[in-house]
Amino acid sequence: MKLSREFVRDGETVAVQVESLDGDRFRVRVGDNSYEYDARALADGGVRIQHLGDDRKGSVAYGAGSQQSYMLRVDGETHMLEAPASRRSGGGGVSDGTVRAPMTGTVLEVMCQPGDVVEADQTLVVVSAMKMEHKLSAGVAGTVQSVSVAKDATVDQGADLVVVVPAES
Amino acid sequence: MAEQSPFQRVLVANRGEIAVRVIRGLRELGIESVAVHSDADAKCAHVLAADHVVALGGNTAAESYLDIDKVLAAAKSAGAQAIHPGYGFLSENSAFVRAVQDAGLVFIGPNADAMDRLGGKKAAREEAVAAGVPVIPGTEQDVGDAKLIEVAKEIGMPVMLKASAGGGGRGMRRVEREEDLAEALAAGRREARDSFGDDRMIVERAVFPARHIEIQFIADSHGHVVSLHERECSVQRRHQKVLEEAPSAVVSEELRQQMGAAAIALAKRVGYDNAGTCEFLLDANDEFYFLEVNTRLQVEHPVTELVTGVDLVHLQLQVAAGGDLEELLDGHDLTPRGHSIEARICAESPEQGYIPAAGLLELVREAQGPGIRVDSGVYTGWEVPPFYDSMLAKLIVWAPDRAMACERLSQALADTAYLGIPTNVDFLRRIVDDQAFRTAEISTDMLSQRPELAVGDRADGNSSAPDDHVLAAAVLCQALAKQTGGNSATASSGSVQGSTAVWQDLNGFRLFEVTR
Numbered sequence: 170m171k172l173s174r175e176f177v178r179d180g181e182t183v184a185v186q187v188e189s190l191d192g193d194r195f196r197v198r199v200g201d202n203s204y205e206y207d208a209r210a211l212a213d214g215g216v217r218i219q220h221l222g223d224d225r226k227g228s229v230a231y232g233a234g235s236q237q238s239y240m241l242r243v244d245g246e247t248h249m250l251e252a253p254a255s256r257r258s259g260g261g262g263v264s265d266g267t268v269r270a271p272m273t274g275t276v277l278e279v280m281c282q283p284g285d286v287v288e289a290d291q292t293l294v295v296v297s298a299m300k301m302e303h304k305l306s307a308g309v310a311g312t313v314q315s316v317s318v319a320k321d322a323t324v325d326q327g328a329d330l331v332v333v334v335p336a337e338s
Numbered sequence: 339m340a341e342q343s344p345f346q347r348v349l350v351a352n353r354g355e356i357a358v359r360v361i362r363g364l365r366e367l368g369i370e371s372v373a374v375h376s377d378a379d380a381k382c383a384h385v386l387a388a389d390h391v392v393a394l395g396g397n398t399a400a401e402s403y404l405d406i407d408k409v410l411a412a413a414k415s416a417g418a419q420a421i422h423p424g425y426g427f428l429s430e431n432s433a434f435v436r437a438v439q440d441a442g443l444v445f446i447g448p449n450a451d452a453m454d455r456l457g458g459k460k461a462a463r464e465e466a467v468a469a470g471v472p473v474i475p476g477t478e479q480d481v482g483d484a485k486l487i488e489v490a491k492e493i494g495m496p497v498m499l500k501a502s503a504g505g506g507g508r509g510m511r512r513v514e515r516e517e518d519l520a521e522a523l524a525a526g527r528r529e530a531r532d533s534f535g536d537d538r539m540i541v542e543r544a545v546f547p548a549r550h551i552e553i554q555f556i557a558d559s560h561g562h563v564v565s566l567h568e569r570e571c572s573v574q575r576r577h578q579k580v581l582e583e584a585p586s587a588v589v590s591e592e593l594r595q596q597m598g599a600a601a602i603a604l605a606k607r608v609g610y611d612n613a614g615t616c617e618f619l620l621d622a623n624d625e626f627y628f629l630e631v632n633t634r635l636q637v638e639h640p641v642t643e644l645v646t647g648v649d650l651v652h653l654q655l656q657v658a659a660g661g662d663l664e665e666l667l668d669g670h671d672l673t674p675r676g677h678s679i680e681a682r683i684c685a686e687s688p689e690q691g692y693i694p695a696a697g698l699l700e701l702v703r704e705a706q707g708p709g710i711r712v713d714s715g716v717y718t719g720w721e722v723p724p725f726y727d728s729m730l731a732k733l734i735v736w737a738p739d740r741a742m743a744c745e746r747l748s749q750a751l752a753d754t755a756y757l758g759i760p761t762n763v764d765f766l767r768r769i770v771d772d773q774a775f776r777t778a779e780i781s782t783d784m785l786s787q788r789p790e791l792a793v794g795d796r797a798d799g800n801s802s803a804p805d806d807h808v809l810a811a812a813v814l815c816q817a818l819a820k821q822t823g824g825n826s827a828t829a830s831s832g833s834v835q836g837s838t839a840v841w842q843d844l845n846g847f848r849l850f851e852v853t854r
Contacts, residue, residue, distance in 0.1 A: 179803060204807070206810065208343075232811075245753075275724070299725075
């Protein structure tokens, strides 16, 4: 009967739990704090939210994204809200040796092949997106295990391009 | 305006917001529109807006919007009599203009000869000098160390030493004192040789701090040229305009007349016959210097439209059809009225070095209200392709004075949401709310001097720490997202993995009584 989420705020994990009361009223626990809101979904995808209990101004919030990474626009500001890293599907933090497309684009050049021994900062793939070139490296030194793209291929954001097996150190 | 246009059908050789804007202008004049598109743009906003559609194929600009043969073939197959190029792509390509004419069609823009005479920077500067338009004093080429230093002393300190082959600031240095000239010149040559393999240097007066002021003009084929006054586009990042406004807060009526007269003289000299913009740098002493002419409709044309009341696309079509500006503008008072500001909304992260973004726009909410105009090329559910410019839309406001225009723009930006991919909306609002912008103390290097405006106050790129209410709002949004059924992309998007999970969590839990 409840919806629970976790977000990272200033390095700390914050648990948020929404519980339906009657009608349009909801109780929301954020960490140790508890609030009540009147919240109504709008047909344009937004939610009108009014905090009950003080005279905060009401606002319409718009959100999109996934449980892992949620983009929220409220009170004229955009917030990128991230779930704790352990929940994420990959990326972020220490490199795992997989080179991923930072954004949807076209492969301009593949500069490695399976078996190559590569440096951490060596350019392995060059991707062109939005009229800019992005030189991608593995972030770890090691041996190229696989290359899954060729020149001129169109790649989606987050697509695996090259896998490097980190060298034993 | 009521006169029947000789064009029944016009092809728009562009995409996104400008193509939509031109198509609207065509429709208002009773002219049918033909959109062209690449494969990636098959459902782009301009395709949806047009009366007729021709696929060009391909994805990159070179394979589609820049392919002259494909565009001409599309115009012929669709039965168009004229081609409007928008901005960018083929709009300033005189070979294209000639090819259009050779195909028996009309190009909605200046004639190819005028375009050629103003196209190259060097050629344009020579035309400007001949037309009596002030240019930045200096040498046009490397005249040797001794002569360069002599000229530098003549034009007065400070000066800029620039690499002839230059670009991107390399080989460029500002010199304050005469005694530093020789050493700076030697250093500049070394840097230029290392960067460009060419150590030739030139010297110019340093115009600093500079404001970017440009004059919009419209010319017809009967020899008339009319100034539609200035726009100020001083807020730039890496030579890309970010905010544009009309009128400029620092241009007096006298200066407006002088700059307008300069632009008109140059346009008349080269036999210009459509819309164009003459760009200048303005220094703190109200001295202005020619930069270049843009021989096309510009991105920022709406601010001129809002303060002068003219429709530039209509005028472009009318003069291209042989219309006479004396008749077209008869009875129009072109004096700037009120104040207009435009913000360019782009899919990019100013917080991360302006890296551009592509991908699905899960939710688009554009501002509306009195004095607000949005020229948009996107919609909820549109997937921004990675092949073209990152601009999504332009948010333009009008208000009786500049202070209210700033406030209106700030509020309109607050009311704007483009979700799913990073945009510069928060960045734009930080600038508009900045004291320096509010007091119009702006210059072309404002953003490089104030990097915190791009980055914001926080390492994570958010404008402020998400307080409890923000986190609560996020989870309320997730809980209620499904409630509206298929009404929004957010709710219906299969790619949002989190949404499905919500309903497993909420098994059997009814958030709303849905009444139908």
